């Protein structure tokens with residue numbers, strides 16, 4: 001019964017993708033040239049954020065998106081959030097939407113290239129491992145892939161990408177549909193867990209997600225990883241909504 005449901009979902013996804021590809025052939029999101037989602041010329045126009053700020057108060061500039069002095073003297077949650085580009089840039093916004101909701105996996109490559117360019121200018125310490133923010137199995141079946149995971153692999157940093165440590169154990173509604181900070185925190189309470197597959201004691205982790213909305217997801221993931229012994233959790237996101 002379960003596998004039937006799974007097949008049905010992937011079947012519907014394939015049909016949706018087939019129809020979308022038929023109506024919307026591959027064209028550059030920036031200039032419309034055929035056969036590429038982001039052409040080389042438009043890629044050079046994508047903005048990189050050069051000045052990071054505190055992910056909690058957004059008021060103080062910090063080198064790599066670390067928490068500022070007023071916000072972050074404790075070791076809880078993440079240590080920093082490095083934001084690659086601007087969410088409201090028209091190409092970035094459309095690319096992220098296509099990547100996530102039109103199942104355009106191929107966008108992982110130009111977007112990962114942008115992340116790699118941004119990382120070259122950062123001073124984030126080299127992590128022991130990369131962990132993508134996981135999807136719940138139900139959402140994974142619907143989308144067919146975890147966009148953060150393929151982004152992490154496409155980065156190709158020669159640092160292990162580990163996907164069996166952090167798991168999403170509770171299905172939650174998307175954070176963008178929550179209205180208040182309390183609801184967001186409540187929505188994600190105990191949504192993640194850490195499995196004992198790999199020892200992360202004393203390890204430095206780079207946590208990757210596509211979009212940061214309020215930071216609650218990253219905070220929850222980082223908190224679980226730190227409870228399991230991680231030393232530092234730095235985050236990398238393509239854009240902050």
Ligand SMILES: [Zn+2]
Nearest residue numbers: 028031039042
């Ligand atoms: Zn173009």
Ligand SMILES: [Zn+2]
Nearest residue numbers: 054057068071
């Ligand atoms: Zn702050």
